[in-house]
Amino acid sequence: MTIKRHEPSKIYSKAVEANSFVFTAGIVADDTAQDVKGQTQQILKEIDRLLKLAGTDKSKVVSATIWLADIRTRDAMNEAWSAWTTGQNLPGRACIEAKLADPRMLVEIAVVAAK
Amino acid sequence: MTIKRHEPSKIYSKAVEANSFVFTAGIVADDTAQDVKGQTQQILKEIDRLLKLAGTDKSKVVSATIWLADIRTRDAMNEAWSAWTTGQNLPGRACIEAKLADPRMLVEIAVVAAK
Amino acid sequence: MTIKRHEPSKIYSKAVEANSFVFTAGIVADDTAQDVKGQTQQILKEIDRLLKLAGTDKSKVVSATIWLADIRTRDAMNEAWSAWTTGQNLPGRACIEAKLADPRMLVEIAVVAAK
Numbered sequence: 001m002t003i004k005r006h007e008p009s010k011i012y013s014k015a016v017e018a019n020s021f022v023f024t025a026g027i028v029a030d031d032t033a034q035d036v037k038g039q040t041q042q043i044l045k046e047i048d049r050l051l052k053l054a055g056t057d058k059s060k061v062v063s064a065t066i067w068l069a070d071i072r073t074r075d076a077m078n079e080a081w082s083a084w085t086t087g088q089n090l091p092g093r094a095c096i097e098a099k100l101a102d103p104r105m106l107v108e109i110a111v112v113a114a115k
Numbered sequence: 116m117t118i119k120r121h122e123p124s125k126i127y128s129k130a131v132e133a134n135s136f137v138f139t140a141g142i143v144a145d146d147t148a149q150d151v152k153g154q155t156q157q158i159l160k161e162i163d164r165l166l167k168l169a170g171t172d173k174s175k176v177v178s179a180t181i182w183l184a185d186i187r188t189r190d191a192m193n194e195a196w197s198a199w200t201t202g203q204n205l206p207g208r209a210c211i212e213a214k215l216a217d218p219r220m221l222v223e224i225a226v227v228a229a230k
Numbered sequence: 231m232t233i234k235r236h237e238p239s240k241i242y243s244k245a246v247e248a249n250s251f252v253f254t255a256g257i258v259a260d261d262t263a264q265d266v267k268g269q270t271q272q273i274l275k276e277i278d279r280l281l282k283l284a285g286t287d288k289s290k291v292v293s294a295t296i297w298l299a300d301i302r303t304r305d306a307m308n309e310a311w312s313a314w315t316t317g318q319n320l321p322g323r324a325c326i327e328a329k330l331a332d333p334r335m336l337v338e339i340a341v342v343a344a345k
Contacts, residue, residue, distance in 0.1 A: 018344035020116060020134045092138040095141070115116070205238045
């Protein structure tokens with residue numbers, strides 16, 4: 001069994017591979033001046049990058065957890081989400097409201113992918 | 116490695132199989148007129164159905180996340196939970212409060228099962 | 231495929247092994263009179279114990295979810311976290327705010343480890 005840790009910061013790794021799965025951290029947007037749709041687009045682009053680093057891609061995402069700072073922004077988040085999934089390869093998903101590390105962060109997404 | 120996606124909607128799959136695990140979406144009740152115990156019963160019945168579709172069953176659930184709209188309803192939710200688990204095959208479990216997609220939804224449950 | 235359940239209570243198991251992964255429950259502190267740093271230290275010590283029971287250890291943690299009763303206590307929690315990880319073997323991690331089962335509980339942590 002081998003564990004590969006990608007882009008560790010001081011407190012977490014952005015993605016970790018083990019036993020044919022990849023676990024991302026909860027990813028937030030770099031540019032938090034954007035609205036929830038824009039932040040979601042940034043996050044999903046970053047998740048694409050991390051999955052590629054870990055040898056997989058969005059077609060193999062099996063589970064996603066989405067935390068929204070305001071659950072009423074679910075539709076706006078879903079616009080970016082649906083553009084990303086294109087209705088294909090849809091993971092199991094939970095979407096709930098939670099206060100995030102910084103009030104400017106409007107959405108945070110963690111995924112599990114197979115590889 | 117094969118991924119099987121069960122009952123995809125427009126935005127997520129209700130359950131996904133990969134690498135000997137099954138990941139359900141966060142499941143909510145269809146009839147949100149019921150109280151938290153009734154909603155939990157509905158959800159667990161739906162999880163039974165999804166696990167069966169995916170070739171496994173509740174005896175193989177390894178992890179569960181339960182979001183309650185009001186954490187003070189934990190005991191009522193647990194009545195339905197304990198009837199379902201019958202004290203056997205208990206998964207790792209986290210139960211926290213979160214605002215859900217619709218205020219009538221009182222509980223949401225996602226599980227991971229082995230198969 | 232074998233599932234091993236460690237220390238089942240009435241409603242959940244503290245840790246479950248399946249398919250080369252270990253899933254802990256959401257662990258909270260026993261002594262909730264302590265502050266968030268002290269509670270985090272207790273939780274991580276308990277997670278060490280559970281991982282050992284399940285035949286693995288903190289060097290193999292791949293994913294962690296941390297719920298804080300008050301997200302503003304993130305830095306205090308991270309002091310205990312960083313002492314535990316020692317900057318090594320960092321998992322993917324999500325840290326969000328959530329109301330927990332008892333108002334004296336300030337932090338709850340669940341991890342997934344490979345083995």
